[in-house]
Amino acid sequence: xxxxxxxxxxxxxxxxxxxxxxxxxxxxxxxxxxxxxxxxxxxxxxxxxxxxxxxxxxxxxxxxxxxxxxxxxxxxxxxxxxxxxxxxxxxxxxxxxxxxxxxxxxxxxxxxxxxxxxxxxxxxxxxxxxxxxxxxxxxxxxxxxxxxxxxxxxxxxxxxxxxxxxxxxxxxxxxxxxxxxxxxxxxxxxxxxxxxxxxxxxxxxxxxxxxxxxxxxxxxxxxxxxxxxxxxxxxxxxxxxxxxxxxxxxxxxxxxxxxxxxxxxxxxxxxxxxxxxxxxxxxxxxxxxxxxxxxxxxxxxxxxxxxxxxxxxxxxxxxxxxxxxxxxxxxxxxxxxxxxxxxxxxxxxxxxxxxxxxxxxxxxxxxxxxxxxxxxxxxxxxxxxxxxxxxxxxxxxxxxxxxxxxxxxxxxxxxxxxxxxxxxxxxxxxxxxxxxxxxxxxxxxxxxxxxxxxxxxxxxxxxxxxxxxxxxxxxxxxxxxxxxxxxxxxxxxxxxxxxxxxxxxxxxxxxxxxxxxxxxxxxxxxxxxxxxxxxxxxxxxxxxxxxxxxxxxxxxxxxxxxxxxxxxxxxxxxxxxxxxxxxxx
Amino acid sequence: xxxxxxxxxxxxxxxxxxxxxxxxxxxxxxxxxxxxxxxxxxxxxxxxxxxxxxxxxxxxxxxxxxxxxxxxxxxxxxxxxxxxxxxxxxxxxxxxxxxxxxxxxxxxxxxxxxxxxxxxxxxxxxxxxxxxxxxxxxxxxxxxxxxxxxxxxxxxxxxxxxxxxxxxxxxxxxxxxxxxxxxxxxxxxxxxx
Numbered sequence: 001x002x003x004x005x006x007x008x009x010x011x012x013x014x015x016x017x018x019x020x021x022x023x024x025x026x027x028x029x030x031x032x033x034x035x036x037x038x039x040x041x042x043x044x045x046x047x048x049x050x051x052x053x054x055x056x057x058x059x060x061x062x063x064x065x066x067x068x069x070x071x072x073x074x075x076x077x078x079x080x081x082x083x084x085x086x087x088x089x090x091x092x093x094x095x096x097x098x099x100x101x102x103x104x105x106x107x108x109x110x111x112x113x114x115x116x117x118x119x120x121x122x123x124x125x126x127x128x129x130x131x132x133x134x135x136x137x138x139x140x141x142x143x144x145x146x147x148x149x150x151x152x153x154x155x156x157x158x159x160x161x162x163x164x165x166x167x168x169x170x171x172x173x174x175x176x177x178x179x180x181x182x183x184x185x186x187x188x189x190x191x192x193x194x195x196x197x198x199x200x201x202x203x204x205x206x207x208x209x210x211x212x213x214x215x216x217x218x219x220x221x222x223x224x225x226x227x228x229x230x231x232x233x234x235x236x237x238x239x240x241x242x243x244x245x246x247x248x249x250x251x252x253x254x255x256x257x258x259x260x261x262x263x264x265x266x267x268x269x270x271x272x273x274x275x276x277x278x279x280x281x282x283x284x285x286x287x288x289x290x291x292x293x294x295x296x297x298x299x300x301x302x303x304x305x306x307x308x309x310x311x312x313x314x315x316x317x318x319x320x321x322x323x324x325x326x327x328x329x330x331x332x333x334x335x336x337x338x339x340x341x342x343x344x345x346x347x348x349x350x351x352x353x354x355x356x357x358x359x360x361x362x363x364x365x366x367x368x369x370x371x372x373x374x375x376x377x378x379x380x381x382x383x384x385x386x387x388x389x390x391x392x393x394x395x396x397x398x399x400x401x402x403x404x405x406x407x408x409x410x411x412x413x414x415x416x417x418x419x420x421x422x423x424x425x426x427x428x429x430x431x432x433x434x435x436x437x438x439x440x441x442x443x444x445x446x447x448x449x450x451x452x453x454x455x456x457x458x459x460x461x462x463x464x465x466x467x468x469x470x471x472x473x474x475x476x477x478x479x480x481x482x483x484x485x486x487x488x489x490x491x492x493x494x495x496x497x498x499x500x501x502x503x504x505x506x507x508x509x510x511x512x513x514x515x516x517x518x519x520x521x522x523x524x525x526x527x528x529x530x531x532x533x534x535x536x537x538x539x540x541x542x543x544x545x546x547x548x549x550x551x552x553x554x555x556x557x558x559x560x561x562x563x564x565x566x567x568x569x570x571x572x573x574x575x576x577x578x579x580x581x582x583x584x585x
Numbered sequence: 586x587x588x589x590x591x592x593x594x595x596x597x598x599x600x601x602x603x604x605x606x607x608x609x610x611x612x613x614x615x616x617x618x619x620x621x622x623x624x625x626x627x628x629x630x631x632x633x634x635x636x637x638x639x640x641x642x643x644x645x646x647x648x649x650x651x652x653x654x655x656x657x658x659x660x661x662x663x664x665x666x667x668x669x670x671x672x673x674x675x676x677x678x679x680x681x682x683x684x685x686x687x688x689x690x691x692x693x694x695x696x697x698x699x700x701x702x703x704x705x706x707x708x709x710x711x712x713x714x715x716x717x718x719x720x721x722x723x724x725x726x727x728x729x730x731x732x733x734x735x736x737x738x739x740x741x742x743x744x745x746x747x748x749x750x751x752x753x754x755x756x757x758x759x760x761x762x763x764x765x766x767x768x769x770x771x772x773x774x775x776x777x778x
Contacts, residue, residue: 048755098753100754430762433759435759449631451731454712456643
């Protein structure tokens, strides 16, 4: 083991009560198989997955049930074997409390695996094939945001990743899921990191863990052994576990505003994601379960469980002994960044790292907000070096331009400012609302621009069509005028010819002229009818001849041919006679 | 006398030189189109709905540039009026009710079973967001629809509805907290994050 490398500090930060010991006493427990699983099609950032199973179909554990829709999307797999009962909007763990399309799977209790394809010698594989495997396993960041991992790994193909950071910080109070993952799955995590190293070929690998997790640090150090990665112990401070904050602590570099860590050659992955990568590559298993903390004073036995994704929250709370009368507020995530759940029939999804069932003493209702006194504590607490009081001021005035100028989008919504605010102003909610408004306005503007282009293109097309029609009309008018002139000239010529040499036989040239002039002659109704009759007769004759050629033995057809021939000749003669009559006139 | 003559000649020559210079500059640095119209047009919502009385947003932008009131655009609503007032440095007026009210954005939906395939709505759509052919069912490309309403009136069988855009977890956004003076202590938690 090498010596502890240098670490840096982040600006701001707070030290809220840890409350982590409650859920670590019972180790890592297995959640019993639930009877019914709710699998939302949107468990990640990006496009909703598309179901590939039918209602009533039996699926096996690990079978693909919804495929990724586009590059920024994640497939969903069946967490156990059973019957697909419905594909419908179902309760969804989201701050909005809105329903989301989900596949409802009824477990058959057999937990029968589909055929898995483990890849033990992944070192012989191309990194691209491994990325495909990670994509196909439906892995999205398990730390909380849920960004598709394969996309993140390939986000800047032109940049070399020199530092791979594995995030085991887990700085938010109450949550111990990553701690438990490292204590109980350290060798697998390290194997997963090795897969990531094979894909990215980084110069160094840093595993950041806060110093309040001595067991996890020991387990990880043991699992790492002599491998080229370093476990870096960092002081406990909230929010050290934020991606940009951890990068700053471990490397002293700052991610540029609006940029990605990959822009400065760094990539950050959660320990849970490394474990999922191990399962996907070395075991061939898709992401169908995760480790989740069940905690809060309203639970009799707070603990950590490995639960199938899609397990209803009510089942998990029952497993941990929920005392319904003590429950005041149910939060998904931690007390700082989590959101209140309104419906406990919603399931846990790939990003759910903690369920906090708080009593009224634990999560008291915030006192009413008082006016800002400009004390500046929020600016001191902000890990992103923003000015929350200014942002608050502009958010109240809905001055979106100023909000953007004050770098609102660098806010990581950690809640440190609201935590220290003596006036109890819900600052983060102002910032979230401000971001939502600005995004809405930007979306509207881009849509307006798109509509404008379509409208203008349509106008151009209509103009072009009108011009075209006008040109065609003119061409027709000219042609008609020319024909009329030719007819008149013809008539005049014939008159002179007839008057000059009435008896002389007609030469070839006038014949040609006659045919040409006939083409442009407008036919009378009677002539038209005759012409049509002749054409019909010719068609009938040709059809009969064709049929006869196909089956020469048909006696009926043979008999028909002479009749048709005769009919055609008659019709044609009648028409010709009529035409020549006209010309003589 | 000759002094006056010299002065007149000199002034005349100067006038000619500067006149030529200005004339050249007018041609050389000619501004294509009217940029203020483009700027106004960029602020309009581009629904092309014609509620302002103009056949599209661009003509209304030209109208505004020629001194028309800025409060004739119901789809843009107060936000657009405010933005136009800022741009043109005029007073923001309340929306003119004569041209319609500000409503949440909608999209057209064709009840396909009832569609007779007359193509009238296709011709009415200003952004080509309706797809179909004569005597074949038509349908709306939701992503392209601006919710302008123009297809509803021409439909001979009234099979087009204007539906509000559904709120999903994907397009949902946080609301601003209610101001403190509107909250009483016992329901403060509902207004907080």
